[in-house]
Amino acid sequence: MDKANIDKRAAALIALFASAPIKATTGMELSYEDGRAIFEMPYNPGFDHAVGGIHGGAICTLLDNAGWFTAALQYDVWIATVDLNVKILEPASQEGLRAEGRLLRSGKRLAMAEMELRSASDGRLVATGSGTFAVTSISRQAKR
Amino acid sequence: MDKANIDKRAAALIALFASAPIKATTGMELSYEDGRAIFEMPYNPGFDHAVGGIHGGAICTLLDNAGWFTAALQYDVWIATVDLNVKILEPASQEGLRAEGRLLRSGKRLAMAEMELRSASDGRLVATGSGTFAVTSISRQAKR
Amino acid sequence: MDKANIDKRAAALIALFASAPIKATTGMELSYEDGRAIFEMPYNPGFDHAVGGIHGGAICTLLDNAGWFTAALQYDVWIATVDLNVKILEPASQEGLRAEGRLLRSGKRLAMAEMELRSASDGRLVATGSGTFAVTSISRQAKR
Amino acid sequence: MDKANIDKRAAALIALFASAPIKATTGMELSYEDGRAIFEMPYNPGFDHAVGGIHGGAICTLLDNAGWFTAALQYDVWIATVDLNVKILEPASQEGLRAEGRLLRSGKRLAMAEMELRSASDGRLVATGSGTFAVTSISRQAKR
Numbered sequence: 409m410d411k412a413n414i415d416k417r418a419a420a421l422i423a424l425f426a427s428a429p430i431k432a433t434t435g436m437e438l439s440y441e442d443g444r445a446i447f448e449m450p451y452n453p454g455f456d457h458a459v460g461g462i463h464g465g466a467i468c469t470l471l472d473n474a475g476w477f478t479a480a481l482q483y484d485v486w487i488a489t490v491d492l493n494v495k496i497l498e499p500a501s502q503e504g505l506r507a508e509g510r511l512l513r514s515g516k517r518l519a520m521a522e523m524e525l526r527s528a529s530d531g532r533l534v535a536t537g538s539g540t541f542a543v544t545s546i547s548r549q550a551k552r
Numbered sequence: 553m554d555k556a557n558i559d560k561r562a563a564a565l566i567a568l569f570a571s572a573p574i575k576a577t578t579g580m581e582l583s584y585e586d587g588r589a590i591f592e593m594p595y596n597p598g599f600d601h602a603v604g605g606i607h608g609g610a611i612c613t614l615l616d617n618a619g620w621f622t623a624a625l626q627y628d629v630w631i632a633t634v635d636l637n638v639k640i641l642e643p644a645s646q647e648g649l650r651a652e653g654r655l656l657r658s659g660k661r662l663a664m665a666e667m668e669l670r671s672a673s674d675g676r677l678v679a680t681g682s683g684t685f686a687v688t689s690i691s692r693q694a695k696r
Numbered sequence: 697m698d699k700a701n702i703d704k705r706a707a708a709l710i711a712l713f714a715s716a717p718i719k720a721t722t723g724m725e726l727s728y729e730d731g732r733a734i735f736e737m738p739y740n741p742g743f744d745h746a747v748g749g750i751h752g753g754a755i756c757t758l759l760d761n762a763g764w765f766t767a768a769l770q771y772d773v774w775i776a777t778v779d780l781n782v783k784i785l786e787p788a789s790q791e792g793l794r795a796e797g798r799l800l801r802s803g804k805r806l807a808m809a810e811m812e813l814r815s816a817s818d819g820r821l822v823a824t825g826s827g828t829f830a831v832t833s834i835s836r837q838a839k840r
Numbered sequence: 841m842d843k844a845n846i847d848k849r850a851a852a853l854i855a856l857f858a859s860a861p862i863k864a865t866t867g868m869e870l871s872y873e874d875g876r877a878i879f880e881m882p883y884n885p886g887f888d889h890a891v892g893g894i895h896g897g898a899i900c901t902l903l904d905n906a907g908w909f910t911a912a913l914q915y916d917v918w919i920a921t922v923d924l925n926v927k928i929l930e931p932a933s934q935e936g937l938r939a940e941g942r943l944l945r946s947g948k949r950l951a952m953a954e955m956e957l958r959s960a961s962d963g964r965l966v967a968t969g970s971g972t973f974a975v976t977s978i979s980r981q982a983k984r
Contacts, residue, residue, distance in 0.1 A: 428602035430609065433577070458572035458694045464620075464633045465574065465613025472608045489608045490806060491779040491828050492638045493925045495952055495970060497945045499632065512968060513929045517805060518778060518830060520927055522954075522968065536944060536954065536970065538927060540779050540828060542806060550602045634950060635923040635972050637781045639808055639826060641801045656824060657785045661949060662922060662974060664783055666810075666824065680800060680810065682783060682824065684923050684972060686950060716890035718897065721865070746860035746982045752904045752921045753862065757897025764896075776931065777896045782924045838890045 414443065414481065421445075421477055427550040434469065438477060445477035447507045448528060461501040467535050468494050470507035471523045475539035478509030479519035486548040487519060491540040497533055504528030517543050558587065558625065565589075565621055571694040578613065582621060589621030591651045592672060605645040611679050612638050614651035615667045619683035622653030623663035630690040631663060638681040648672030661687050702731065702769065709733075709765055715838040722757065726765060733765030735795045736816060749789040755823050756782050758795035759811045763827035766797030767807035774836040775807060779828040785821055792816030805831050846875065846913065853877075853909055859982040866901065870909060877909030879939045880960060893933040899967050900926050902939040903955045907971035910941030911951035918978040919951060926969040936960030949975050 418440040425431055425438045436449045447470050455466040472492055480487055506528045512520040518540060525535040562584040569575055569582045580593045591614050599610040616636055624631055650672045656664040662684060669679040706728040713719055713726045724737045735758050743754040760780055768775055794816045800808040806828060813823040850872040857863055857870045868881045879902050887898040904924055912919055938960045944952040950972060957967040 424602045428607075429598050429600040430607045433598040434609075454573050454577040456573040458568045459630060459690075459692060463572075463574045463613065464616045464636065465578075465609060468612035468616065468636065468638070469607065469609025472612065476608075486603060488643065489640050491781075492608065492612065492640075493779075493781065493970065494612070494636045494638075495944070495972065496633050496636075497952060512927070512965070520929060520968075533944070536952075538925065538968065538970070540927065546603075548603060635925075637826065637923075637925065639800070639828065641808060656783070656821070664785060664824075677800070680808075680826065682781065682826070684783065712890045716895075717886050717888040718895045721886040722897075742861050742865040744861040746856045747918060747978075747980060751860075751862045751901065752908075752924065753866075753897060753901025756900035756904065756924065756926070757895065760896045760900065774891060777928050780896065780900065780926045780928075782900070782926075784921050784924075787920065834891075836891060 417481055421480055424548060424550050425477070434466070436470065436473065440481070443478070443481060443511065445474050445481070445509045447473045448504060450504045451502055461499045462505070464496060467496060467500070467505070467525060468492065470505055470525055471535060471537035472539065474507035474509035474523040475521035475537065476541060478511050478521045479514065479541045482511065482514035482519060483543055486544045486546040487541040488544055489539055490542050492537060494535060494537040496535045500527060500534045505534065519543060561625055565624055568692060568694050569621070578610070580614065580617065584625070587622070587625060587655065589618050589625070589653045591617045592648065594648045595646055605643045606649070608640060611640060611644070611649070611669060612636065614649055614669055615679060615681035616683065618651035618653035618667040619665035619681065620685060622655050622665045623658065623685045626655065626658035626663060627687055630688045630692040631685040632688055633683055634686050635684040636681060638679060640679045642676065642678050644671060644678045649678065663687060705769055709768055712836060712838050713765070722754070724758065724761065728769070731766070731769060731799065733762050733769070733797045735761045736792060738792045739790055749787045750793065752784060755784060755788070755793070755813060756780065758793055758813055759823060759825035760827065762795035762797035762811040763809035763825065764829060766799050766809045767802065767829045770799065770802035770807060771831055774832045774834040775829040776832055777827060778830050780825060782823060782825040784823045788815060788822045793822065807831060849913055853912055856980060856982050857909070866898070868902065868905065872913070875910070875913060875943065877906050877913070877941045879905045880936060882936045883934055893931045894937065896928060899928060899932070899937070899957060900924065902937055902957055903967060903969035904971060906939035906941035906955045907953035907969065908973060910943050910953045911946065911973045914943065914946035914951060915975055918976045918980040919973040920976055921971055922974050923972040924969060926967060928967045930964065930966050932959060932966045937966065951975060
């Protein structure tokens, strides 16, 4: 696909995410760099677990998003997360997080990506993951 | 461990989760049945993705919690999620969700659990998962 | 699907596996019980690792097979393993192993199964796993 | 650790694998490059499935080995595979395979690695994986 089309699709995906309720709830921001989706989440105390660290659920959400939006850039239709594997290497606490996707495969019916998540403050590797996404025939028009 | 101690630990874990910021943010409720942690999340539109379904991140958070609190019942110390594998079988939308854990192993250093997540309205299987948790030497006193 | 057809397909899959070179190499045996594929592998010292236990690769092969043949029973075409997650709970050594699959989902394009593997001698749980399989349009005629 | 010690440990691990029955059964070869374990397996028809491709079990064995021997280079003791996640991107058939590990983390109690597996003939990416390994207190002396 040519660059103009990729840029157009990236803009549409950024607009799609901007309309997602989970964006407002979490404060995550999406951008693209060379075909990779980048998700940044400034520290949001509402996603802490009881002992004061950032909950694994927030880490999974960032990794799922980074993989999904990296894979989605290859398609005009909705894709569905099928498998998500997450490894948490270190705890994170009171810090921004940044997840990035990398495309492994984009087939007619399945796409795969791998992802990593780092601390936005010191860059250390907090978690890695991989995802498998099914290509559907559903339009990805945002619900209004 | 005897039943009185397990009940005491379950009560402490329920109190721990009650103090977690993520509980207030998501609206999840924890209970225990025969040593299995049950997490229920009434439908919360703030966790929808852009196309109107429930975001995979909420599903992962419920599964992580169900596995973590099932495994944690075996220990007095903090455990850390190391690996989380999630399979999403079907989309979920505008419905409550209920995740349940089942202990696979509780060793001196590692615990493992498997989890399933169903629709609270029609009981259909939405997702399954498994988790590996490292047993730490850290107290699990809630942060105040 | 009616029982006669399932039995016919099970017989065809058992014949398919009987023709597989990996069957001769490993000594694995396939049977079906209530739609679940059962793989048994008598102790084969050729699959030991250097320290005298059974190599994780043999465990993965058994789990992959148990999931694949459980899912394949739902289809007339070839399916391809896409994702395989394995948890090894305990070492196994100098003992037969028995893996069993359980169908989680059989859709038009993707099937999912979960699997467990036990010692054939004492029944203890050695490993668990889950698999995602893509339904292809390729015939599963054995190669001659 | 200094380079002389790493080289000594790599030599010991290569000798360990040379004594493993599974090496003779599969024909896999281990080498190290910059701390990464490389496993090569010339095409071995005994690991074909019934339809003539290389069985997923051989792919898993190569990935498990590449991750395990990459992580083991950081330790003097036995490590145990706890979690292994494998994604198969493409079928492989009648070709040599080459798996390579990359260390993600080496802690006091847990190590993690990611792995990729390529065709030895055309270099295409066939599978990726990740592994979690528990550090034990057991010596890794080969069994005689």
